[in-house]
Amino acid sequence: MIDAIDEQILTILQENARTPNAEIARHIGMTASAIFERIKKLEKQGIIKGYEVRLCPDRIGLPLLAFVLISLNEISKMHTTGKQIAEIPGVQEVHYIAGKGSILAKIRTAGTLDLERRLDQINQIKNVSVTETTIVLKTDLESMSLPISREKD
CATH class of the missing domain: 3.30.70.920 (Lrp/AsnC effector binding domain/regulation of amino acid metabolism (RAM) domain)
Incomplete structure (x- = not known):
């Protein structure tokens, strides 16, 4: 299950998947390494399935x-x-x-x-x-x- 911090991370990444961990950390009030670990956990759990570029058809x-x-x-x-x-x-x-x-x-x-x-x-x-x-x-x-x-x- 995801908590409120994971929700914030996922919201930021959905807006821009290229947002650096350090910027996410500043926004949420955590360290970049803690954000990195949370993102890796979300990927391992299959909540984050991948990252892709959206092209203009x-x-x-x-x-x-x-x-x-x-x-x-x-x-x-x-x-x-x-x-x-x-x-x-x-x-x-x-x-x-x-x-x-x-x-x-x-x-x-x-x-x-x-x-x-x-x-x-x-x-x-x-x-x-x-x-x-x-x-x-x-x-x-x-x-x-x-x-x-x-x-x-």
Whole structure:
């Protein structure tokens, strides 16, 4: 479990993962070595899964964002199918869902022709029965940040 200090560290790192330990320490009122140890503990516990750079999709030629709802022939093969979908270039997320469909995939592509190729690849997977695609027109918020502060009872 994480405590209030871990919450502060995680909040700072989510805002900027490149924040030096010394700066985090000054903000929280601890030593840099204590912060380093806490971050290592959070990594070891799997709370911090990794660090990555967020790129601007438009600036690297991937302006089209689509969500694809995927229905399957056999639900028992959902995880195998999801892994096959995850291997397709441009697929950023694969979620197993309840309700309409079985899998929801987030895909970034260069345009509609590229999206069509990705959809063809998805539809060629044996267990896929039907896909339904939604193209995003505009995004106001896209984030991997999670709320860290827990409400106290």
